[in-house]
Amino acid sequence: MLGCLVLISCENDLKDIEKISSRSTKISADTSKGVEIIFSDSAVVKGKLITPLLLHYNTANPYNEMPQGLTAIFYDVNQQETSRIVADNGIRRENEKLIELRKNVVVTTKKGDTFKSEELFYDETKKIFYSNQLVNITKPDGTSIYGTQFQSDENFDNPIISNATGSLATGNKMAF
Numbered sequence: 001m002l003g004c005l006v007l008i009s010c011e012n013d014l015k016d017i018e019k020i021s022s023r024s025t026k027i028s029a030d031t032s033k034g035v036e037i038i039f040s041d042s043a044v045v046k047g048k049l050i051t052p053l054l055l056h057y058n059t060a061n062p063y064n065e066m067p068q069g070l071t072a073i074f075y076d077v078n079q080q081e082t083s084r085i086v087a088d089n090g091i092r093r094e095n096e097k098l099i100e101l102r103k104n105v106v107v108t109t110k111k112g113d114t115f116k117s118e119e120l121f122y123d124e125t126k127k128i129f130y131s132n133q134l135v136n137i138t139k140p141d142g143t144s145i146y147g148t149q150f151q152s153d154e155n156f157d158n159p160i161i162s163n164a165t166g167s168l169a170t171g172n173k174m175a176f
Contacts, residue, residue: 030056047074066090097124112140
């Protein structure tokens with residue numbers, strides 16, 4: 001008798017669980033295709049964002065997503081390109097003032113430095129870039145530095161790499 005009660009009570013619980021799990025939550029997004037956004041300050045263009053698809057989610061914590069990749073180009077006061085960021089996916093969290101770039105993130109600078117990682121964050125409040133994934137920075141002279149974490153100012157002028165290893169260029173030969 002006790003066994004039957006246990007089986008019956010479990011069956012009802014499973015049916016309730018199936019009902020609850022079959023409910024889907026839909027979040028609507030504003031969709032824009034072929035997007036090019038110009039960023040300026042006091043009528044001076046500072047940067048440009050290009051993405052084939054921009055999704056805006058107007059939730060309690062609104063965010064923009066660029067699931068098909070993005071290119072961000074930054075300019076100096078003379079409208080010369082200072083750096084370029086390319087990534088396969090990007091999210092900008094409005095309330096947190098945080099930009100997340102993921103998958104095949106590549107940053108190139110005017111100096112010729114190339115930064116590569118699978119993630120890169122930009123804190124809009126602190127104006128810093130950082131990553132907690134493996135990073136690689138290659139310089140025009142052949143220097144290649146690897147690390148487990150990365151942090152830099154917004155111009156990539158002062159990078160800090162944790163647990164750094166790599167090869168340094170010395171004259172015409174590479175040394176370890």
